[in-house]
Amino acid sequence: MPQVNFNEKKVTAILRQPHRARIEYVDAAVPGLCLRVGPGGAAWFYRCNVGGGKLRQKLGGHDAIARNAAALTPPVSATTLARRMAGKIDDDVANGRHPKIEQARERTEAAAAIELSAHRAFHTMAEGWWSVHAPTMGTRSRQDYRRELDLILAKFADTDIAAVKRGHLVAYLDARARRSSAGANRAAVVIRLLFAHARDRLGWEYSPAAEIANPAKQKLRDRVLDRDEIRILWRAAELAGYPYGHAIRMLICVPVRTSELGGLLRADVDSLGEHWKQRKNKSSRRTDLWLGDYALAILNDCPDHGPDAPFFVASFDRNGVPRGIRSDTWHNALNRHVRPFLDRAADELGLPRIAEWWTPHDLRRTVRSGLTGWCGVPKENAERVLNHSVRNRLEATYDHADYRPQVADALCRWDDELDAILNGRPPVRVAMPVRRSQRRVADAA
Structure with missing residues (x-):
């Protein structure tokens, strides 16, 4: 196993070389740290002693570690991050924590975080609310509110619902009101109900949609044909x-x-x-x-x-x-x-x-x-x-x-x-008023 004093240039040069078989390059600066390169790619490993036995722990693929290193503030090289990970394993061993158990715990926490993130996605929460609320509505109302929900999802679908603030919702409703006052008011109802549903399931103390008023004042039609x-x-x-x-x-x-x-x-x-x-x-x-x-x-x-x-x-x-x-x-x-x-x-x-x-x-x-x-x-x-x-409610119970x-x-x-x-006749059931003078003329006739 060749020993190399790793830096970014040397790692890049190693990765450019063709490798028909797997070769492990050992880090001269950190004993036990090695970069294994083969036809299928490159990965970082760390060897150490745990409880009187030897442990070989995979730190991760080189490309994944390089991406994580570049995302740090400030960014570092993949070699630097791999050395830090090796140092963390040494700290875990020194504190009586087994590296394999710690790695499994971290993976479990990461999976739980991903699941929570998916649960908090706006579209996931919206569809969950819809499955509960839709059966309680009539056919026409269900169609109208589903149409508004689809428009809301087009705006916020992949957003973390916890990241949606009151200002975002008000701005959306104002824009919706410019197109349709009735649609904007329906959208406000959907938003209030949806965020109340999210508040109860995510443990919020306050919903950003609470007390958001309907954005438009609708004029009730009073057209009656004569x-x-x-x-x-x-x-x-x-x-x-x-x-x-x-x-x-x-x-x-x-x-x-x-x-x-x-x-x-x-x-x-x-x-x-x-x-x-x-x-x-x-x-x-x-x-x-x-x-x-x-x-x-x-x-x-x-x-x-x-x-x-x-x-x-x-x-x-x-x-x-x-x-x-x-x-x-x-x-x-x-x-x-x-x-x-x-x-x-x-x-x-x-x-x-x-x-x-x-x-x-x-x-x-x-x-x-x-x-x-x-x-x-x-x-x-x-x-x-x-x-x-x-x-009223009492009559609905008994009648x-x-x-x-x-x-x-x-x-x-x-x-x-x-x-x-x-046929052009006057009302049948409700008689029109007749003046006394007209009644006297009719009686005389």
Whole structure:
């Protein structure tokens, strides 16, 4: 075994030489330290006496030691770091610690640190939170919040979650608010819940996301279509035809969300054809919606693609399976298929054209307002038609009635009212006030 007084130049020269067999070069400065070089590479070893026996300890590959040496502050050569490692082994032996046991302990600690680092990665913590929280949400909410979580992960995915500060989160939410106020507020909710989840699992005393306010103030829409606008929209939907024209008219008949309408299957209508057994909705509560004459006429006019197919088919997958209307396609679809007929419908009916913008969700608000204002439905039952919760915690514990008759009565009244609207008649259930002078004239006649 050749003896060499190692320095950086000599080690580099040794490594450049071709080695067809393994050769160990012994360090002249530190007895027992050697560099073994062979066809497979180079590695540092240290020989010493432990408890009356000889020990040969591998310090590591030369390339790995060189990288670690370069990362030190200040950086040193691989030879210097190898000598320091040999000196540490001598210290361990002098203090009664076996080098092999110490090496195993260090490896265990390093593996634990890597595991902890992986556990603290933002994407790992986020997916862990999602697996716990997602099952508690309705379908539409789950889709919205998953979309926001994916956007957050695109920003922070590989970051140590403990390194994310409050300022980083606020800056992200401000940027998100410039694109979408509703999306920014959803992102704020996701961030608060996610960091509360991380706080409980990592033992933080304080979450950087605690008390972060929603970045945008949303203006609640209050658009309600009047009776003439409902007539115009109904006629425009008739001109538009299947599927979006039929779907718009169905939204006027039954005030559901667009995502719920797209998921309406033929199997969801009971055998008598009177109720829509709605199981998939935002609140995850089943509600049975009575189908009036107008609603049944629309459903009967839809193409039949089988009992498990949706009524309102917008496309087919590559296997020919029909797919219902998706909520994220409504905006563009209405611009192409329904809105172009609005002016024509208004002219046919001799009514002023619709000037104010409307959305499909405005129809849900319109029907809700009509149930109370035109049909005289008690507000609690009108809310049940929309599948909104009208119970406090105590009532939710004891009241498990399905209110099917009340919901059916409300929708029956709305079907009568819709017939009056489409034929240009005044409200059916709630009479308009009549002046005393008009009543006297009527009585005299």
